[in-house]
Amino acid sequence: MEKKNIVIAAVNFFEGGPLSILNDCLQYLNNSDFTRQYHFIALVHKKELFSKKEYKNIQLVEYPKSRTSYLYRLYYEYFHFKSVAKKYDVFFWLSLHDITPNVGNTNQAVYCHNPSPFNKLNIKDISIQPTQFFFTLFYKYLYKKNIKKNKFVIVQQLWIKHRFQEMFNLKGNSIITAIPQIPKIDNIYLEKNQQKTTTASSKKVFFFPTFPRPFKNIEVICEAVKLINKEKNNDIEIIITIDGSENNYSKSIVTKYQHLKNINFIGLIQREEVYNYYAECDVLIFPSKLETWGLPISEYKQFQKPMLVSDLAYAKETVGSYDLVRFFNPDDAKQLSELMIDSLENKLAFDTTKPIIYEQPFVHGWNDLFNTLLK
Numbered sequence: 247m248e249k250k251n252i253v254i255a256a257v258n259f260f261e262g263g264p265l266s267i268l269n270d271c272l273q274y275l276n277n278s279d280f281t282r283q284y285h286f287i288a289l290v291h292k293k294e295l296f297s298k299k300e301y302k303n304i305q306l307v308e309y310p311k312s313r314t315s316y317l318y319r320l321y322y323e324y325f326h327f328k329s330v331a332k333k334y335d336v337f338f339w340l341s342l343h344d345i346t347p348n349v350g351n352t353n354q355a356v357y358c359h360n361p362s363p364f365n366k367l368n369i370k371d372i373s374i375q376p377t378q379f380f381f382t383l384f385y386k387y388l389y390k391k392n393i394k395k396n397k398f399v400i401v402q403q404l405w406i407k408h409r410f411q412e413m414f415n416l417k418g419n420s421i422i423t424a425i426p427q428i429p430k431i432d433n434i435y436l437e438k439n440q441q442k443t444t445t446a447s448s449k450k451v452f453f454f455p456t457f458p459r460p461f462k463n464i465e466v467i468c469e470a471v472k473l474i475n476k477e478k479n480n481d482i483e484i485i486i487t488i489d490g491s492e493n494n495y496s497k498s499i500v501t502k503y504q505h506l507k508n509i510n511f512i513g514l515i516q517r518e519e520v521y522n523y524y525a526e527c528d529v530l531i532f533p534s535k536l537e538t539w540g541l542p543i544s545e546y547k548q549f550q551k552p553m554l555v556s557d558l559a560y561a562k563e564t565v566g567s568y569d570l571v572r573f574f575n576p577d578d579a580k581q582l583s584e585l586m587i588d589s590l591e592n593k594l595a596f597d598t599t600k601p602i603i604y605e606q607p608f609v610h611g612w613n614d615l616f617n618t619l620l621k
Contacts, residue, residue: 249285250337252620253330257312257322258343260291267359268342269299270427274612276301280620287334289327323347324391338620344385346392355398355619357424361538361560363389364409390414398422398619402538404604405559422607424615428544431521439525439549450590451483452554453527455520458488458496461536463556468503469579470586475506481590482508484531485523489513524549529589532556533576540564552594554585567601 254275256268268290275286281303290296293308307330311318323345331339331349339354341347346356362385393399393414400422401407407421456462464486471484489511490500500511515523520542524530530546530553543564546553550570555561557573565571572594574581588594609615 247283249283251287251334252284253287253289253334253336253339254342255289255327255339255347256342257289257291257309258319260295260313264343264359265295269296271342271612272296272301272304273299275616276303278613278616280616284337284620287336289330319345340619345388346396348392348395353397354395355400355422356393356396357400358389358406358410359402359538360385361406361536362386363413364406364536366535386413396420398607400424400615402426403560403563404602405563406538407605418605419607422609422615422618423604424609425604426539426541427611428541431524431545431548435521435525436549438522439551449481449483450529450586451485451527452529452531452586452589453485453523454531454533455487455515455523455542456534457514458492458499460495461534463533463535463576464488464499465503466533466576466579466582467531468499468506468509470583471503471506471509473580473583474586475508477587480508482586484509485527486511487513487515487520521545528552529554529586531582531586532561533574533582534561535576536560537564552589552596554582554589562599563602565599567599569599570596571599573597 254271259265259268272288275281285305286303287305287307289307289309291308291312292310293306296306309322312322324347327347328350331352336349336352339347339349339352341354341356344356344358344360346354393416398420399410399416401410402425404423407418407423410416410421411418454464454467456464458464467484467486474482486509488496488499490497492514503509504511524546528551530542532540532543532553532555534540534556535558537560540561543553543555543561547568552570554572554574555565556576558576561573572585574585585594607618609618
C-alpha cells in the first residue's frame with residue numbers, strides 16, 4: 247500500500263527551544279507506528295541542524311533563505327507551499343510555527359505557540375527592541391490570515407484557547423489544547439536539593455532563569471531589591487541569567503541596576519546549570535508578563551520549594567495545584583519586595599491553588615496529538 251504524505255513545516259526553527267520542539271516531534275514520528283501508513287516530509291531551515299540525528303523515516307527538505315528575510319518567509323507560506331502540497335500530493339500539513347500557509351484544499355493544522363498577540367505594547371520598547379515591537383504589533387494579523395482553513399488550531403494553554411475563540415471566532419472543538427511535556431529533573435539535582443534544605447542559612451537566594459525580552463519584566467525584581475536595600479535588609483542574593491551582552495534590553499537593565507551588589511547578573515547558562523541553581527536557591531521568582539507556558543515554573547515544582555509568580559492567567563495555569571506558591575502583581579515592585587522579606591523571615595503566606603480542568607480536545611504528548619489530528 248502506498249504511503250500518504252504528511253508535511254511537518256518548521257522552516258523558521260533554527261535554535262533553542264523551538265528547534266528542540268522540532269527535534270522531539272521528528273524523533274517521535276521517526277520511531278512511531280505512524281511510519282507504516284505515512285511518509286513524513288519535514289521542511290526545515292537547514293539539514294545540517296539535524297546532522298547528529300538519524301531520522302531514517304523522515305525526508306528533510308531545507309529552506310536556507312527562510313531566515314534571511316521575512317519576505318522570503320511570507321512568500322513560502324502564502325505562495326510557494328501551495329506548489330509543495332501539490333508536488334507531494336500531501337495528505338495532511340502541520341505547520342509548527344504560528345502562520346497558516348496557503349496549501350490549497352489539503353487538510354491542515356497550525357501550532358500557535360507565540361503569545362505576541364496578547365502582549366501589551368509599550369512605546370519605550372521601540373528603542374530597546376524595535377523588531378520585537380513591530381513583530382508584536384502585526385502578529386495578530388499573521389495569526390488571523392487563513393486560520394479558518396485549519397482542521398485544528400493547536401495551543402498550549404486553556405486560557406489561550408478561550409482568547410482564540412473570541413479573537414478569531416473559532417469553534418472550541420477545533421482548538422486542541424496540547425500542554426507541553428515537562429522535562430523530568432534528574433535525581434542528581436533533586437538529591438542535591440535535599441542536601442541544601444538540611445543546611446540552615448540566614449541568607450535567602452532568589453533565582454530567575456530567563457532570556458532577556460521586555461515582557462520578561464526583569465526590572466520589577468531590581469526595583470524590589472532597591473526597596474529592600476533601603477530598609478537595610480541585605481541578607482538576600484538575586485541571581486538572574488543575563489549579563490548585558492545579549493541585546494539592548496539586557497544592556498539597559500544591567501547598566502541601570504549593576505550598582506545593586508546583591509543582584510548577580512550571571513549571563514545565559516546551559517540547562518544543566520539551571521537545574522543546579524534550582525537545587526541551590528531558596529525561592530524562584532517568575533515575574534514574566536507573557537508566556538504560552540512558564541517552563542521554569544513546571545521544572546521548579548519538582549524541587550518542592552517556594553516560588554513567587556506573576557498573578558496572571560498563564561502562570562496560574564502553569565502552576566496548577568501547588569502548595570508553595572504566592573502570586574503577585576507583576577507591576578508592583580513594593581508588593582514583591584514585601585513578599586521577598588516575608589520569605590527571608592520565613593513568614594511567607596502561600597495562595598490556595600487547584601488543578602486545571604481541561605476541555606476536549608485535550609492532548610498530552612506527540613502520540614496523543616497525531617492520533618487526534620489524523621483520526
